[in-house]
Amino acid sequence: MRAQPYTLQFNPKLSLNVAEKHVRDGLSTVLCTGENLWLSCDERTTVERLRQTGPHEYGKHVSYKLTELLDLPGGAESEIDIEGLAEAHHYLWLVGSHSLKRKQPNPDHEDVAKQIAKLAKVETDPNRFMLARIPLLRNEKTGDFELYKTAAHPTKVGEKLQAAQLHGDADSNDLMDLLAQDPHLKPFVRLPGKDNGLDIEGLAATADGRLFVGLRGPVLRGWAVVLELLPELDKHGRLRLGKIGGEQKYYKKHFLDLGGMGLRELRQYGNDLYLLAGPTMDLDGTIAVYCWPNALNQAGDSLVGPKKITRLFDVPHGHGPTAGQDRAEGMGLLDEHHMIFVFDSPTAARKTVANQVQADVFRVSK
Numbered sequence: 001m002r003a004q005p006y007t008l009q010f011n012p013k014l015s016l017n018v019a020e021k022h023v024r025d026g027l028s029t030v031l032c033t034g035e036n037l038w039l040s041c042d043e044r045t046t047v048e049r050l051r052q053t054g055p056h057e058y059g060k061h062v063s064y065k066l067t068e069l070l071d072l073p074g075g076a077e078s079e080i081d082i083e084g085l086a087e088a089h090h091y092l093w094l095v096g097s098h099s100l101k102r103k104q105p106n107p108d109h110e111d112v113a114k115q116i117a118k119l120a121k122v123e124t125d126p127n128r129f130m131l132a133r134i135p136l137l138r139n140e141k142t143g144d145f146e147l148y149k150t151a152a153h154p155t156k157v158g159e160k161l162q163a164a165q166l167h168g169d170a171d172s173n174d175l176m177d178l179l180a181q182d183p184h185l186k187p188f189v190r191l192p193g194k195d196n197g198l199d200i201e202g203l204a205a206t207a208d209g210r211l212f213v214g215l216r217g218p219v220l221r222g223w224a225v226v227l228e229l230l231p232e233l234d235k236h237g238r239l240r241l242g243k244i245g246g247e248q249k250y251y252k253k254h255f256l257d258l259g260g261m262g263l264r265e266l267r268q269y270g271n272d273l274y275l276l277a278g279p280t281m282d283l284d285g286t287i288a289v290y291c292w293p294n295a296l297n298q299a300g301d302s303l304v305g306p307k308k309i310t311r312l313f314d315v316p317h318g319h320g321p322t323a324g325q326d327r328a329e330g331m332g333l334l335d336e337h338h339m340i341f342v343f344d345s346p347t348a349a350r351k352t353v354a355n356q357v358q359a360d361v362f363r364v365s366k
Contacts, residue, residue, distance in 0.1 A: 003360035009059035024357035027342040030330035031085040040082035073170035074126035084203025096130035099193030126170030135161035166239045188218040202266040214263030217280040222260040228252035265331040271296045276331040
């Protein structure tokens, strides 16, 4: 299947983080609302908005500082590692990876012992334990969607929309506390994401208030995991997990046979979920798009075998001279027939013009 290239143009004044990494080099998720694309880079505390400027072009870059909209335990100095964006009921939802990370050694450094010691060091960023919603409203004058900390509901008189996040702190949150006791997932909570540890990548929000959260890791004997949550606002203005699926449970678990791959992105279409799947470890490998029919109507925990999932197509990835590059991380629905993909570590061929990067759009046929 051949991709149609789309150009994403970023503002150079808004595009570098404190480490001088350009936003285009670490795109991790993409979401479409009207003529806007919402994107995130995994090493920032911002979300980016672009506007369609041509048939296959997006630009007019705006960057929203999440420190102004949410309570980030680590402030602006600690990355959120945003790995999922979703939209429902006038809110933009976002989720951090919730993962730990292992230090990266330098094989060319003269102090070999010091570099080996790095491999024993595991740490996290306080902002990674983030699941939050932010009011998202369309500006009728410009046509652009905008983010607010609080805003009047556009159709319900006297009701306010307000930013909120799942109760937690710099070390954990309510979801992590539950998963630390889960019989399937608790062994992986304290493992780094790149070691098949717990690593959230992918988020979908439904009209009835549920969230579907995809896990890149762990993959359990070839089975990927999707969590189904029901966040609710408490009297303190914070999000708590509501009971879902009976038996006093606060989440459902769905196990999917994706041939050993973990989740990279989720997108809802009707009662179905589109799944972007790829390697759970830090390596090149097949990246594929699946459709999970009737995903939104699972009465409880589920075990979804290959006969209940349709593999739609594969997305090209780096290999050989481009090893470690062009890994599709974000998948968005432009309309019912077209998906857009953005890539972490894009190749030079995708960056032929300063502050631009090429995304790929594929036609969907189930």
